[in-house]
Amino acid sequence: MLPCLNEIDSVAAVVREAKAAMDEAGVAGEVVVVDNGSTDGSADAAAHAGARVVHERRRGYGAAYMAGFAAAECDVIVMADADGSYDFAALPAFLDRIRDGDDLVMGSRFKGQIEAGAMPWTHQHIGSPILSGLLNMLYRTGIEDAHCGMRAFRRSALSEMRLRMPGMEFASEMVVNAARAGLRIGEVPVNYRVRGGRSKLRTVPDGWRHLRFLMLYSPTHLFLVPGLALLLIGLLMLVALLPGPVIVLGRLFDIHVMVLGALLTLIGFQILAIGLYAKTLAVTLRLQPMDRTLRALRRVFSLERGLVAGTLLFVIGFVVDFWIATEWASSGFGPLNAVRPALFALVAMLLGLQVVFSSLFLFAIELQVREPA
Ligand SMILES: Nc1nc2c(ncn2[C@@H]2O[C@H](COP(=O)(O)OP(=O)(O)OP(=O)(O)O)[C@@H](O)[C@H]2O)c(=O)[nH]1
Ligand SMILES: [Mg+2]
Incomplete structure (x- = not known):
């Protein structure tokens, strides 16, 4: 499942990459793109590349995913950005962990390879370690890369995760709630590449949303x-x-x-x-x-x-x-x-x-x- 806000440069290629990865892994399923009101024709491009497009008008990374989850039909949902930054070569590793009994499998970019320029220095060495460190200090999840956008989970775990945050803090909420509910959480390496198009992540406001969430939630x-x-x-x-x-x-x-x-x-x-x-x-x-x-x-x-x-x-x-x-x-x-x-x-x-x-x-x-x- 790919949330998408104006990713015309990459979304079609990502849909095709996801389909190819599923074929190669021998799993049946569909690629769902949740379009967040893109004005650049992303939705059409995604549909053309073979995705089922779900529309969500409420802006936000979390809002997009919640709409997508509600429309999902498969037993296992794999999440990734529509910007081409996540390498789907990791798909079999995610599915293996789910088969082994994990409820939620997180990707870890730090365990995989981060292409030069894929992650701003300030995010990689300041923002992400501080927020992940705080998250683990307060909620003891043991997850190294709590903001990794590539994840997989059993659809049956959705009700226990009680997701409701509309913005980027959705990424933290999912990890915290899964840990609180006592779900089994695994982690696999994933390679992180330079994204196509323009970033939707706004360092200070989105960093603050994560921080605010982590504090208010405990x-x-x-x-x-x-x-x-x-x-x-x-x-x-x-x-x-x-x-x-x-x-x-x-x-x-x-x-x-x-x-x-x-x-x-x-x-x-x-x-x-x-x-x-x-x-x-x-x-x-x-x-x-x-x-x-x-x-x-x-x-x-x-x-x-x-x-x-x-x-x-x-x-x-x-x-x-x-x-x-x-x-x-x-x-x-x-x-x-x-x-x-x-x-x-x-x-x-x-x-x-x-x-x-x-x-x-x-x-x-x-x-x-x-x-x-
Ligand atoms: N920020 C944001 N992202 C959205 C929204 N709706 C969908 N998205 C998608 O959510 C995904 C994550 O956003 P990104 O801009 O890639 O954020 P990121 O992965 O943390 O950071 P970069 O990849 O480095 O830009 C992308 O596929 C976006 O297109 C929205 O309303 N806000
Ligand atoms: Mg991204």
């Missing part, structure tokens, strides 16, 4: 980890400085550091809470499988416990403030020096309210969004 790394870290550091500063100044390594830490601690505590909790909302929503909508973090949390956390804990925190802060006020009154409203406990009380009350309302919101998400059994 609330754990985007919110939970940094939120929890800030919260713990803030709490440590706040509690350590409550009794009075502290000297660490010869430096005096005092009230200003405590203010910073209060700030970090509140910011940390906010970020943590947003992460929990995002994760709960994703799991409740079954966009993400239930993971260890959430399962452990559910064991210790319930709406009632959240309400009780939050109220308790609020009351503690309130009592401290009340105590400060009575001390002040009993001194005849004289000079007051209670900044430390006042700061502590402020954070306790704010946190308490946040815990109460976050708990309510979390359970409201679950209640209102849950799909009927």
Whole structure:
């Protein structure tokens, strides 16, 4: 299957190359070209060369493929660009891995040969390694070339991959979702050649779309980890400085550091809470499988416990403030020096309210969004 946006210089030749490769491999099938509103006659050229042409008006690499997948009829789908950059000599290797039981087989241009000039230096040595590295750090797929456009998969794996991204980030989504669904993923070398025609890849916007996708798709790394870290550091500063100044390594830490601690505590909790909302929503909508973090949390956390804990925190802060006020009154409203406990009380009350309302919101998400059994 070949997505195509204005590839008149190459599309017909690619269709013929794909057909020849299928004949040589002894497999029956068809070449499908998904035309994305080309204005250069690509669709006609593809049809003339023997392809079935599917039309998709919504622009984008992902949108094109999703339309093509919906129209596909074969059990195995092989993906490649319509620009002539992928060498179909790799086709038998893809099919072998599928026959061996892989659900998704990724091409790896780094394991194959990259023709001089086929990949801009910045993509090959900066963009691609950074994005693939991040993808593997966050989602542990073990795939070397996560943006390779030549891939093969079983059509039966489509429902598990739950693909929905319209742009170039579709390439990342497919790998991440396949890994999340526990599909068997293989990798084979593929040679990468200089493309015909003009590139449709826009380095910065498309690189950003991948990056954005990778970050937004993992609330754990985007919110939970940094939120929890800030919260713990803030709490440590706040509690350590409550009794009075502290000297660490010869430096005096005092009230200003405590203010910073209060700030970090509140910011940390906010970020943590947003992460929990995002994760709960994703799991409740079954966009993400239930993971260890959430399962452990559910064991210790319930709406009632959240309400009780939050109220308790609020009351503690309130009592401290009340105590400060009575001390002040009993001194005849004289000079007051209670900044430390006042700061502590402020954070306790704010946190308490946040815990109460976050708990309510979390359970409201679950209640209102849950799909009927
Ligand atoms: N970017 C983009 N590509 C599309 C679209 N619709 C179809 N395509 C096709 O998707 C394939 C991938 O785009 P390319 O421009 O080859 O991107 P790339 O392979 O990452 O980069 P180069 O081959 O180096 O240009 C090509 O066959 C395009 O013709 C679209 O709306 N946007
Ligand atoms: Mg290409």
